Amino acid sequence: MKAVIPIRPGKEQAALQWLQSVNVEGSDGLDAKYAAPAEELGRIRIRLGLAPDAAVTIKNAIEFLCIEVADKHAESTKVKSYPDTETDQENKVTSTPVQKVYEHGFYPLQGGFRVQPDAPNPDPNNTDKNFQVFDQWIEVLPTDQVVPVEVAYDPKTERQL
DSSP states (O other): OOOOOOOTTTTHHHHHHHHSSSSTTTTTTSBBBBOOOOHHHHHHOOOOOHOOOOOOBBBHHHHHHHHHHHHHHHHTTTOEOOTOOOGGGGGOEEEEEHHHHHHHOOTTTTTTTOOOTSSSSSTTTTOSHHHHHHHOOOOOOOOGGGGOOOOOOOOOOOOOO
């Protein structure tokens, strides 16, 4: 069985300890070597304070991920002024990075969708690495264009016939 359990911000390390306890899952495989690009392994070693030539385990990678998630959550709750390029203080709005797009309106196709957050961004008002504004074009069909279709399922496989 696979279960997805939400973890509250700041409780990432406690969740990792809980998963390693004997009565839950155990720690089989956590000491195995983590296979990743050398750049990622270097970032993990630096962040966890490991020796430059130390082997990075899966447990180290999970601990690094816990730290990254906690850092992004902390960054998402900091309030600052937007937009950065605005010179008139009367036009600046204070908000969190997650909510900044709603404060100055939403232009659905301006700037396009960014798939590389580490690449330089030409927009001076969208400089946050972790909270890049992206757009998505969505069209909602009128209900008279949706046609109901009768569906039957196989009782053994529970798949559509």
